[in-house]
Amino acid sequence: MLSARQLLIFKCIVEEFVETAEPVGSKTLMTKYMLPYSSATIRNEMSFLEENGYLEKTHTSSGRVPSTQGYRFYVNTLMQPNVDDDVKNQVAMILGDRHRSLNEIIQESCQILSELTHLTTVALGPNSDYERLQNITLVPLTEHSVTAIIVTDKGHVENRIFKVKNNAYLEDLTSCVNVMNDLLDGTPINQVAYRLERDVRPILSARIKEHEVLFNAFLESFMKFANSNVYFSGKENMLYQPEYNDVNKLRQLVSAFENSQSWKSLEPIAIEEGVSVRIGSESPIEDLSDVSVISASFKTGNESKGSISVIGPTRMPYEKVVSLVEYISKSLETVLLSNDEDDE
Incomplete structure (x- = not known):
């Protein structure tokens, strides 16, 4: 004592x-x-x-x-965590726009937290097991290109741009999208690749000349979709910390940022209630023993969760960061659950 x-x-x-x-x-x-x-x-x-x-x-x-x-x-x-009223008003104003998708709201929260802490923020969106394909829409961009917009029931959006060679190609692309909308509506995102192979491919091969090219393009998009729930903001902030004047440490840091899979190890931390603080060797990020990770989880629906974390050197303002992570995660959860109820 x-x-x-x-x-x-x-x-x-x-x-x-x-x-x-x-x-x-x-x-x-x-x-x-x-x-x-x-x-x-x-x-x-x-x-x-x-x-x-x-x-x-x-x-x-x-x-x-x-x-x-x-x-x-x-x-x-x-520590005596506290968030001042100016910050609360700023967060409320930014998250108050209700006309945005789930991934836009999570990305925005990630950015706010990074700007307020001057550190790196990473958010994990909900696992794709809880999302279902809602529809695919084709939107013309130019005379020779269109984008396929893939949307889930949770408001998660991915785009795929196609170069349109001629009218026949556009007709094939439209047919392909129509088939997928008919057969895959309501399919969990993590099962779409399997359903594409089993149910969609035989129909495309019978109807569409360039079915292989289109099939592979959409397969790649859905594979990316199922793994694209990692959001970063402020990666460059870590580079300005004195701890990373050491070239070897900087190299390890950049390598960790490039490997998005490693950040998914943050997920178990955020299952805990409240804010989780991992210091130095307690950090789940391999090869980065001199960083701290402060995380909190947020609900995105009845069964699904995400998490938001701040990554910084062990020499970080814990009182400020813990306060902000806790406040922003709770605000984010309130907005997402409110949107979910409105959708129902």
């Missing part, structure tokens, strides 16, 4: 290091935070905090920095 003096010194060290990314010494604590203790007393308490695992000494400075254990103690004991 830490004394009140030790708690105050430790809290000041965490907040100073989060702000400056520089190891903290007793002189800074005395002058900037005007602590009512002597330099010797502060140094003794810092030594105690280091011996007990709350602080670490760096190789390049006599100052201390918080350890993983220290950050965990700070998160569990000293």
Whole structure:
């Protein structure tokens, strides 16, 4: 159990290091935070905090920095999460537009969170097991191109652009879409590829000259659809963190961002109620042991869930980030469930 003096010194060290990314010494604590203790007393308490695992000494400075254990103690004991009214109004205004699809709302929330935290945000939309194909619509773009818009019952949208060679090709494309709408309406997205092969392909091969090209194009689109529930915002924010001045660390970070499958490991975290905080080695992202991941889940329907997470260095403003993740995930859930009820 830490004394009140030790708690105050430790809290000041965490907040100073989060702000400056520089190891903290007793002189800074005395002058900037005007602590009512002597330099010797502060140094003794810092030594105690280091011996007990709350602080670490760096190789390049006599100052201390918080350890993983220290950050965990700070998160569990000293944080006082709060979101100010200006931010609440901003979030309400942005999420208040009810004429958008589910993936647009999730992407927008991802962007808001990234802008407010100046860190990287990743959101996982609902698993495609819970989505069903609603319809495919062809929309002309130019004289020689059309886009096929694929929509689910949850408002998830994917586009596929086709170059139109001639009228015969456009007629084949239209026939292809009509067949799929007739046979696949209401099919769960994760079963569409199977149904395309079993039910749609034989009909297309009998009716349409270029059936193989069109079939493969739509098959690719649906495969992408079933795996496209990962949304990013603010990837570049991590590049400005001092921790990533190291080229090797930067390379690992960029590699992790390029592998969207690795982010799906965030999904189990968000099953927990409330906000999940994973610090350093607790992070589920392989090869990135010096990052923290703060996540919360949100319902998108009666059975389906998504999650939203902030990824940053272990030196992040936990109080602010936890507050924002919790508030935005709850606001997002309210909007999505409200839209779901309106659809019904």
